[in-house]
Structures are given as C-alpha cells and as structure tokens.
Amino acid sequence: GxxxxxxxxxxxxxxxxxxxxxxxxxxxxxxxxxxxxxxxxxxxxxxxxxxxxxxxxxxxxxxxxxxxxxxxxxxxxxxxxxxxxxxxxxxxxxxxxxxxxxxxxxxxxxxxxxxxxxxxxxxxxxxxxxxxxxxxxxxxxxxxxxxxxxxxFELFPLYLLHMDEQIRLAARETVKTLVRCRPDLRNAVAVSLALGLATAAPEDSVTAQREVAAALREVLEAWLGCVCEKTAGECLEVEDGEAGQIDVHRIEGACFAALASLDPETRSTALTIARLTKAVHLALVAEMSCRTNPVISDSIRTTAVAVAVAA
Structure with missing residues (x-):
C-alpha cells in the first residue's frame, strides 16, 4: 500500500x-x-x-x-x-x-x-x-x-541506561525515529521499553528508572501524533497489519510496576504513560473505523485527542 x-x-x-x-x-x-x-x-x-x-x-x-x-x-x-x-x-x-x-x-x-x-x-x-x-x-x-x-529491540533499554550520555541520547532519538518511520514496528518498540521499565531499571537507580520511563512516554506521544496525522489525512503511510496494534496489557502492566517505585517522578510518568496508552488505543480505533464510517471515526478521534490532552 x-x-x-x-x-x-x-x-x-x-x-x-x-x-x-x-x-x-x-x-x-x-x-x-x-x-x-x-x-x-x-x-x-x-x-x-x-x-x-x-x-x-x-x-x-x-x-x-x-x-x-x-x-x-x-x-x-x-x-x-x-x-x-x-x-x-x-x-x-x-x-x-x-x-x-x-x-x-x-x-x-x-x-x-x-x-x-x-x-x-x-x-x-x-x-x-x-x-x-x-x-x-x-x-x-x-x-x-x-x-x-x-x-x-531488547537492547534499547540497555542503551538508554548506558554510562555514556551521547549513547543514551542516540538511543532515545532512534526509538522515536523508528516509531515515526516504521508503523509496523511501533508496538515492538513500545513493548521493549515497557519491559525495560518493569525489569531493566533497578530500584536503587532512580536516574535509570526516569530515563526508561521518559523514553516510553516520548515514544507513545510520537505514536499518537503519527496516528492522528494519518487519520486526518495529513500524511501517507505504508499499510501493515502490525501498524494498527498496541499491546495495552503489557504496557499497562509495566505502568503498574513503575507505580510501586520509590521515586515520585517515576510514578507520575507511569500515570502519564497509562493515559497515553489509552489515547493511542482510541486513536488506532479511530483510524481503522474511518475507512468505513467517517462520522463515528470523527467522534472517536475527538475522544482520543481529549484523552491525550488530559495526559
């Protein structure tokens, strides 16, 4: 396509x-x-x-x-x-x-x-x-x-926690770029960071938790923006079955794990991630429905944007 x-x-x-x-x-x-x-x-x-x-x-x-x-x-x-x-x-x-x-x-x-x-x-x-x-x-x-x-994508959390600052920045930029240019890989990138948030960031390193949580938040924000652009007809995007899927359960599961963190900033970011996950899911539903029923899709898209703004 x-x-x-x-x-x-x-x-x-x-x-x-x-x-x-x-x-x-x-x-x-x-x-x-x-x-x-x-x-x-x-x-x-x-x-x-x-x-x-x-x-x-x-x-x-x-x-x-x-x-x-x-x-x-x-x-x-x-x-x-x-x-x-x-x-x-x-x-x-x-x-x-x-x-x-x-x-x-x-x-x-x-x-x-x-x-x-x-x-x-x-x-x-x-x-x-x-x-x-x-x-x-x-x-x-x-x-x-x-x-x-x-x-x-299992290695991305490792690079996000690398001791060298430039490598951490490069990894963070790369995951966001992948989300924008590879629709079929968006879910894989998000899930890898979610697993990294739940398992790769040790409790005794607050900075590590914040790095992975912030990267996952940015990935979901980029994903939401891409889906809304496509739904509004503002861009062309390759059609792929994987592009319309998001593993809500695994990402939300990582959020629940992060909510048990001792760091208030990590807990706050986890709540934002949960809201963004819901917004992406609604936006994907809107994008899929617009092909058959534009009226319904506009309603769903409006709800998705409202959820994103609230996040």
Missing amino acids: GGGGGGGGGSLTNGVIQSMTNAASTALRSNSNNNNSDIKTYDKGESHFCTAPIAPPLAAFPPLSTGETPAVELLRRGVHPLELLGIPHLIPKISSVLSRLLSQVHLSVGCLPLFVTVESPLLKERSSNFPTLCLLLRLLPLFQPESWGSRP
Whole structure:
C-alpha cells in the first residue's frame, strides 16, 4: 500500500546520500581489516543480541527545501531512499557489513550501565568505541529491522541506561525515529521499553528508572501524533497489519510496576504513560473505523485527542 505514496518522494539532499556513502565506506574498511572469524554474531536462537541493519541519523538532517521529502517520511511511505537512487541491490550488502560492525562494538562497550561507575584501564581503552556505537545507533532507522536477528529491540533499554550520555541520547532519538518511520514496528518498540521499565531499571537507580520511563512516554506521544496525522489525512503511510496494534496489557502492566517505585517522578510518568496508552488505543480505533464510517471515526478521534490532552 505504501509503494503508491512514494511516487512523490522528491529528491534527497546531498547530505543524506553522502552520509550513507560515508557510513558504508567506513564499515567496509573496518570489516576488511578484521578477519571474519574474529567477529562474533549471534544465532537467531539466542536472545540477547541481534545483528541490526543500519543507516544514517535521520534527525540530524536540516529541514529540506520545497519539493524534497525527508528520508524518514519516505520510509513511512514504505519507500527506501536507495530505491529512489536506483541501487536497492546494495541494501543487503551494506546491512550485512554494518551489522557485523555493530555486533563487534556491542560486545565491547554495549553493556556498560549508567549506575556502574568503576573505572579501569580496560574501560578507558574501550571507551574509544563509544562514538562508533553512537553512530551505529543513529543509523538504524534507514534499514529493515525485520531482517535483524532475534528480538532486536531488547537492547534499547540497555542503551538508554548506558554510562555514556551521547549513547543514551542516540538511543532515545532512534526509538522515536523508528516509531515515526516504521508503523509496523511501533508496538515492538513500545513493548521493549515497557519491559525495560518493569525489569531493566533497578530500584536503587532512580536516574535509570526516569530515563526508561521518559523514553516510553516520548515514544507513545510520537505514536499518537503519527496516528492522528494519518487519520486526518495529513500524511501517507505504508499499510501493515502490525501498524494498527498496541499491546495495552503489557504496557499497562509495566505502568503498574513503575507505580510501586520509590521515586515520585517515576510514578507520575507511569500515570502519564497509562493515559497515553489509552489515547493511542482510541486513536488506532479511530483510524481503522474511518475507512468505513467517517462520522463515528470523527467522534472517536475527538475522544482520543481529549484523552491525550488530559495526559
């Protein structure tokens, strides 16, 4: 359904093309300097790490001039920028190389939580990989996460709690960008953060709880905005069965767990998340119903917006 909307995609800025070229070249050089046997990749049966396809940071690009369409909006329509450039055959190769690089960097510096402050010579040496991991996180949205390994979003809560501030910021930007440009992955992103809120944030780290809770709130706000835009006919979006689903029970369950936190700010954010979850659910119902009964959909959409404002 999204292919038809890509015809008016317009041109891409030189910044997008150059960023993708630089990222691919850097990864290819890095890969050529390493023996494949030295790079560990996880099998699909393993649960902790996935080899993720990667692309350039979308939010970093300046506003585009008239007639041009941002890459994030092209993806939202189901059109990959490399398809418009006539080189879609390069996507699998670039994804494979960059996923190996991400795999290697994650094993080195991916699991350094915010609440661990112990420093060592080894840690200082590995910290040189922080900028690389940060870049790879920002590159994720432009490549198809459905080709990732097992349960790719499990790692986002870890990156949101990383000891390096820039990695935390990159992870937070990435989840919001994914929600905007990949309708079929919105529920997966939200559920991963909900599970992170319930399990990954330890009770003795207030900052960690606040980081994950704030990220989940921002994701739901972005999701609600996207659905309302589509319902109002303000944007084109690829049609996918997963796009209209939200796992209300799992997200609300995480809210209940967060309500038991000792931190008042975390409890307040949990209540906001619960309200936003309801608002997203109502907005999805409105979007689905507008295809058959516009009058009912307007009523439901009005209710959804009212709930969102109250949140």
